[in-house]
Amino acid sequence: MPGAIQSIERAAAVLRLLARAPGPLAVGEIAATLDLAKPTAHGIVRTLVGVGFVAQDAASGRYLLGPALGELGTDRLDVNELRARAIHRADALAARSGESVRIAVARNSTVTVIHHVFRPDNSAQALALGEVLPAHATALGKVLLAYDSATEPGPLTAFTRRTLTDRGELDRAIAEVRHTGWAGEIDESRPGESGIAAPIRTRGGLVVAAIGISGPTERLCDSRLQLRPVTIAQVRAAAQAIHRDLREPR
Numbered sequence: 001m002p003g004a005i006q007s008i009e010r011a012a013a014v015l016r017l018l019a020r021a022p023g024p025l026a027v028g029e030i031a032a033t034l035d036l037a038k039p040t041a042h043g044i045v046r047t048l049v050g051v052g053f054v055a056q057d058a059a060s061g062r063y064l065l066g067p068a069l070g071e072l073g074t075d076r077l078d079v080n081e082l083r084a085r086a087i088h089r090a091d092a093l094a095a096r097s098g099e100s101v102r103i104a105v106a107r108n109s110t111v112t113v114i115h116h117v118f119r120p121d122n123s124a125q126a127l128a129l130g131e132v133l134p135a136h137a138t139a140l141g142k143v144l145l146a147y148d149s150a151t152e153p154g155p156l157t158a159f160t161r162r163t164l165t166d167r168g169e170l171d172r173a174i175a176e177v178r179h180t181g182w183a184g185e186i187d188e189s190r191p192g193e194s195g196i197a198a199p200i201r202t203r204g205g206l207v208v209a210a211i212g213i214s215g216p217t218e219r220l221c222d223s224r225l226q227l228r229p230v231t232i233a234q235v236r237a238a239a240q241a242i243h244r245d246l247r248e249p250r
Contacts, residue, residue, distance in 0.1 A: 010036065011044050015053060015065070024062030051203050079105065082209055083115045086200070086242045090117045090211065093238040097231055099215035101238075102128055103200070104140040105208065106151040111141040119215065134189060136170050137163050139197035140210045142183035146174045147199050147207035162187045182236055183210075184227045187217055194220040196232055198239035202246045211239050 013034050018025060025033075031041035045063055048054035052068025086103055094101045094117040103115040111133040118125045135141030136153045144151040156165040164170045177183045182198045189195075197212025213220075213235055221227055 007044070010034070010040070011048060014041070014044055014048065015069075018054065018063065018065050021064075024057045024060060024064040026062050030063070079114050082200075082246075085245050086209075086211070087115065089238050089242050089245070090115060093211070093213065093234060094118070094120055097213050097215075097234050099213040099220070099231075100125065100128075101211065101213050102140060103209055103211045104133060104144065105210075106144045106148045110154075111135045111138070111144055111151060113140075114209070134159065136165075137185065137189040138212075139183040139185045139195040139214075140212045142173060142177050142185070143197045143199050143210035143212070144207075145170075146177035146183065159189050160187050160191050164188065182232055183212075184232075186221060186225060186227065192217050194227065196220065196227055196235045198236045200239050200246075201243045208246075211235065211242065 014030060017030060017033055027042045027045060028038060030036070030045065031038045034041065036044075045054055049056060049063070049066065052066045054063050055066035056063055082105070083103070090101045090103060098119060098121065100119040101115075101117040102113050104111050104113050106112075113128045113131045113133065116128040116131075118127075133141050134154070134157065135145050135151055136156050137159050141151070141153075145153060153167075153170060156167065156170065157163070158165050164173060173183075182196060184197075185195045187194065193214060194217040195212050195214040197210045199207040200209040200211055202208050213231070217225075220231060
């Protein structure tokens with residue numbers, strides 16, 4: 001069995017020390033208390049600042065526990081912040097693909113659309129904001145089933161003849177999503193409609209949402225009823241761009 005990872009143990013010790021301290025601590029104080037070299041302590045503290053678990057007092061330059069610790073067990077990323085930081089990437093994906101774009105998150109074991117960009121063809125379309133999606137029958141839902149433990153498939157209701165209603169088949173599809181890094185649907189939630197989705201990750205690789213496109217099967221698929229690789233690449237590139245944006249401090 002692998003041994004303990006020393007850097008994680010040290011990071012945990014820094015957090016416990018700051019939690020017990022009567023006030024913010026300097027790096028030198030942290031290093032001396034934990035018997036660490038000062039550069040080592042500084043590297044750990046700066047990493048914890050980067051993920052929000054530690055904050056630096058602007059006036060003194062000392063360190064204290066950060067706000068992200070209080071968010072553990074709650075929404076991992078504010079939906080409004082996620083939407084604000086992903087909106088221009090979603091717009092660009094709609095323009096490139098010519099299809100509707102949605103961003104969805106896991107909410108109380110459901111999949112909920114938090115942002116929707118109409119396809120750029122000026123056709124009549126209904127706003128999907130707030131729509132609750134069937135996780136097992138949509139590309140967005142499959143991504144969240146694969147990566148977000150808060151998402152449950154619920155009853156495997158058949159919406160079309162292609163909907164996955166067998167739990168074993170769904171499990172294999174979810175495993176394939178983890179292997180490839182994207183999910184697809186072909187006529188599974190609505191006849192004649194297909195979709196492609198990819199995970200949105202924040203710092204450390206945590207999946208906080210999914211972004212995807214949906215459109216007519218005849219446009220998203222080739223003559224063999226396979227999703228087009230160029231469109232898959234566009235969706236994955238958009239998800240990766242949002243990931244880079246979320247890693248940057250505001």
